[in-house]
Amino acid sequence: MARSEIKAAAGEAIEPADRMLQILTHSARLFATKGFDGTSMRDIAEACGISKSLLYHHFTDKDEIYARIALGSTQRLCEFVQDRLPEGASPPDRVRAFMTATGDYFQRYRSNWIASTAAFWSDPEQRRRKERMMWRDRYEGLIRQLIQDAIDAGDFRPVDVPLTGRLVLSSLNWMHRWYKPEKGMTPAQIADAYFDLIFNGLKAR
Structure with a gap:
């Protein structure tokens, strides 16, 4: 449960930063399940347990909320991954x-x-779009x-690096x-299997 939800359940006043979060x-969650067109400002207000007027106090419209989610997710993904690269590990292990x-x-x-993937190219605000592209x-x-x-370390054969990077991504x-969360491997396990398929190949050793 988010910090803001805990405060709300306890009847405490929610700070502006917590309310934004x-x-x-x-x-x-709504954009991921109902899509952008299927989600209204009323839906968002009801999900948050607030009035539409308070929602509009924080955000101009639905487009601004959508764009903020896309930008924040792109930035956090980059930082999240970079923070988890093991120092001193071999280059393949870092990949x-x-x-x-x-x-x-x-x-x-x-x-x-899911929400940010759908929104990536749709933000009409150039500054936000440029910042998201930077991340x-x-x-x-x-x-x-x-x-x-x-x-360079001799662990991978010389390949087209941009092409290989696009394959990974x-x-x-x-x-x-x-x-499907209820079926089979976790996403991290799937990514690990992808690593083995991409960099070790299908050919029998």
């Missing part, structure tokens, strides 16, 4: 850590992932650098279209 959290950390992030923040490029640049490090980014 509450709104963004509930909005992400594996990048992939499994991405799977772990997806599992923890699935609603934000996306930083995340993609990270996996490319890790792959290049593994090549494509395998991870589309997980939300088919993944």
Whole structure:
């Protein structure tokens, strides 16, 4: 339960920052399950247990909420993955850590992932779009650098680094279209299996 929800349950006043977090959290869940068009400001207000006027006090419209979720999710993903790269590990292990950390992030923040994926290219506000692209490029640049490090160390054969990076990210980014939490492996385990398939191949040893 989020800090804001705990305060609300206890009858305590919710601080503006907590209220913003509450709104963004509930909005992400609604956008992920009902889609942008299927979610109204009334739906968001009811999910948060607040009035529409209070909701409009914090956000101009639904588009602003959607854009904030997309930007925040992209930034947090990059920081989350970078923080989980093991220092001193071999280059291939750092590539594996990048992939499994991405799977772990997806599992923890699935609603934000799904909402932000759908919203990535739709924000009409240029400044927010440029900032989101900056974080996306930083995340993609990270996996490319890790792959290049593994090549330089002689662990991977020389390959087209941008192409390989796109293969890695494509395998991870589309997980939300088919993944079912109640079936089989966790997202981190799936990412680990992808690592083995991509970098060790299908050919029998």
